[in-house]
Amino acid sequence: MAKPVFWKNSKRYYDLKSYWRNLFGCNVHKLPIDAGFTCPNRDGRVAYGGCIYCDGRGSKLRQKGKLPSVAEQIQSGKKFYKPHASKFIAYFQTFTNTYAPVEKLRMLYDEALSQEDVIGLSIGTRPDCLAPETITLLKGYAQKYHVWLELGLQSIHDKTLQLINRGHNSQQFLDAIHACTGRGINLCVHIIIGLPGESDKDVLQTAQSIAALPINGIKIHSLLALEGTALGEMYKNESIKLITKEKYVSLVADVLEILPPTMVIQRLTAEGYRDIFLAPDWAMNKLDVLNAINRELERRDTHQGIYYKG
Numbered sequence: 001m002a003k004p005v006f007w008k009n010s011k012r013y014y015d016l017k018s019y020w021r022n023l024f025g026c027n028v029h030k031l032p033i034d035a036g037f038t039c040p041n042r043d044g045r046v047a048y049g050g051c052i053y054c055d056g057r058g059s060k061l062r063q064k065g066k067l068p069s070v071a072e073q074i075q076s077g078k079k080f081y082k083p084h085a086s087k088f089i090a091y092f093q094t095f096t097n098t099y100a101p102v103e104k105l106r107m108l109y110d111e112a113l114s115q116e117d118v119i120g121l122s123i124g125t126r127p128d129c130l131a132p133e134t135i136t137l138l139k140g141y142a143q144k145y146h147v148w149l150e151l152g153l154q155s156i157h158d159k160t161l162q163l164i165n166r167g168h169n170s171q172q173f174l175d176a177i178h179a180c181t182g183r184g185i186n187l188c189v190h191i192i193i194g195l196p197g198e199s200d201k202d203v204l205q206t207a208q209s210i211a212a213l214p215i216n217g218i219k220i221h222s223l224l225a226l227e228g229t230a231l232g233e234m235y236k237n238e239s240i241k242l243i244t245k246e247k248y249v250s251l252v253a254d255v256l257e258i259l260p261p262t263m264v265i266q267r268l269t270a271e272g273y274r275d276i277f278l279a280p281d282w283a284m285n286k287l288d289v290l291n292a293i294n295r296e297l298e299r300r301d302t303h304q305g306i307y308y309k310g
Contacts, residue, residue, distance in 0.1 A: 012297040013256050013304035016217075019264045020087075023146075029085035030122055031077035034059035034094040035108050036067050040129060041167030042095075051154075052164050052230035053192075053223060055276055059094045070111045074118065089146065090115070091122040098125040102133045109137075113145060120146030122188075127151055127176035128168040135179055142184035148217065150188045151176060156206040160195050165230070174213075181214045188217035188266055193251050194243030195223055196234075200251060207255040211308060217264035220255065222248055222283050227276035235278055245282035245292065253296045261305030268293055 011018075020028035041047040042056060050056050057063055061073070068076070074090060081088070090112035098105060109121055121141060130149075141147050151173065155161060158169050180187060189210055193203055210218060223242060225235035234240040243251075252268055259265075269289040277284060297303060 011294065012302070013265045013268075014262065016264055016266045024087060024119070026087055027085040028087045028089060028119070029081045030089045030091040031074050031081070031118075032059070032091050032093045033070055033073050033112065034061050034067055035070060035092055035097060036062075037092075037095045037097050037099050039096045039126065040099060041165060046128070046167035047165055049165060049230065051166060052234070053226065055226045055228045055273070057228075057273075060273075062094070070108055071115055074112060074115045078115075078117065086117065087119045088115075088117055089120045089122050089148070090118050091124070093122075093124050095124075096126050096129050097123045098131075098134050099129045102131070102137055105134060106137060109141065113141070120148070122148040122150060124150040124152070126166075126168060127153070127173040130176050130179065132179075135183060135185075138180075138185050139183040146186075147184070148186045148188050149180060150190065150219070152190045153206075153210075154190065154192045155195055155198065155202070156209040157198070157202055160198055160202070163196055177213050177215065186216040187214070188219060188264070189215050190219045190221060191255075192221045192223050192270075193248055193255070196240055200254070203251050204254060204258065207258055211259050211263075211310075215263065217266050218259065219267035220252055220265075221267065221270035222280070222289075224270055224272040224283055225278040225280075226272050227278055232276075232278050242280045245280070245289065249289070249292045249296050252293050253300065253302070256297070256304045257302055257307045258309075259304055260308050260310055261303075263304070265304065 039050060042050045061067055078088060112118060112121060138147055138149060153173050154164065154166060156170050161169055177187060191206055225232045225242060231240070235242065269283065269286055271284065271286055283289065
């Protein structure tokens with residue numbers, strides 16, 4: 001099998017570590033930050049309770065009490081990861097990290113970018129929380145720094161988005177993508193495989209929709225049932241069955257095959273907090289899942305983008 005020439009690793013997909021090394025010539029690591037945000041589908045602006053799979057606790061830092069400053073979180077993260085990376089991306093991860101007035105966002109992002117060896121931002125948010133002034137702010141940063149905007153989509157199907165209480169629809173996602181296109185901002189989309197009521201065809205339709213858009217990266221998550229969530233209750237009441245490891249691995253391979261070969265694969269599975277984890281058991285071993293995906297691609301003698309129709 002001839003791999004795309006830009007692949008510098010032994011994998012059959014373009015992983016984030018290889019992307020960093022190709023772009024910057026060194027190891028780069030994302031430093032997770034909890035800046036104290038909430039979500040509009042938690043505080044009532046859009047809905048209450050959040051997505052059915054979200055426990056609402058936020059990061060482990062938030063659970064301990066008052067959050068350290070952005071600068072303090074970055075310094076702590078750098079000490080931990082410094083032996084493995086020389087440059088860093090400030091990853092505003094917890095909840096909706098554009099859900100605030102633009103001046104507050106500017107203050108937080110500036111604080112992150114002022115730290116030594118921080119070369120950019122990665123900002124997790126929702127498609128319905130991108131005001132024009134926020135996009136303009138990110139465009140300005142993208143002229144000087146490496147900027148990713150991570151949009152939680154989960155599924156392109158409105159019936160699914162309604163069921164999981166996302167609080168936005170697929171058209172809002174498409175509007176957000178188009179609003180950010182051409183601004184120098186790298187776009188990463190999150191999807192979940194194994195959502196309630198979705199068929200294999202539904203999953204592939206989501207992947208095909210993403211493949212047809214100007215999107216630079218993707219995170220693929222497995223659906224997790226956690227204690228204290230609506231999904232967790234559905235699992236305990238046996239009103240939902242979670243996807244098997246074999247089916248998940250097969251669908252991930254299917255998705256990779258139809259994505260553009262240049263799309264950066266930032267994640268291929270998900271992990272949950274062990275103290276509230278319910279199921280599926282196989283998802284707790286991240287390395288085992290990744291190895292299984294690699295073996296499936298090898299078994300098929302296939303790779304990312306083999307069926308991409310660009």
